[in-house]
Amino acid sequence: MTTECRRRLTPEQRLVVGLAVDDQTRCAHYHTDRDVIAVQFPCCETYYPCFECHAACVDHDAVQWPRDRFDEPAVLCGVCGSELSVRTYLDCEHQCPDCGTAFNPGCRRHADRYFAVDETVTTDSDR
Numbered sequence: 001m002t003t004e005c006r007r008r009l010t011p012e013q014r015l016v017v018g019l020a021v022d023d024q025t026r027c028a029h030y031h032t033d034r035d036v037i038a039v040q041f042p043c044c045e046t047y048y049p050c051f052e053c054h055a056a057c058v059d060h061d062a063v064q065w066p067r068d069r070f071d072e073p074a075v076l077c078g079v080c081g082s083e084l085s086v087r088t089y090l091d092c093e094h095q096c097p098d099c100g101t102a103f104n105p106g107c108r109r110h111a112d113r114y115f116a117v118d119e120t121v122t123t124d125s126d127r
Contacts, residue, residue, distance in 0.1 A: 018053030025078030
C-alpha cells in the first residue's frame, strides 16, 4: 500500500482523505471487510478513515466531537454513503442503520479518539 495521502470523493461527493483509501473508506491502517466508516474531524471538517490517517495527512492535532454536537452528521458509511450522527453511530449495534452493513465492533475501543465520551465505549460483544 502507498504511504501517500489520498483524496477520494465518494459517489455522494463526500471527500475522504487518508492513506490508501479505497472505494468503501478502508485505509492502510484498517482494511478488513468491516472497516467501512470514515469520521469527520471537527478541527478540519474533513472525513478520514481513522485517527492515524488524520495524523499522517495534516499538520494539526485531532479534535474530538464535543458532546453538544453529537446530533450532527459525523460518521460516513463507506458502503451506502449515509452520514450518521455521532449518537446514531454509537447506538447502532455495529451496523449501518440504513444499509445493514456490518461495522468493525473493535472501533468502539478507541471511540474516545474521535468523540468526547467519558471513557472508551465498549459493550459485552466487543470483548
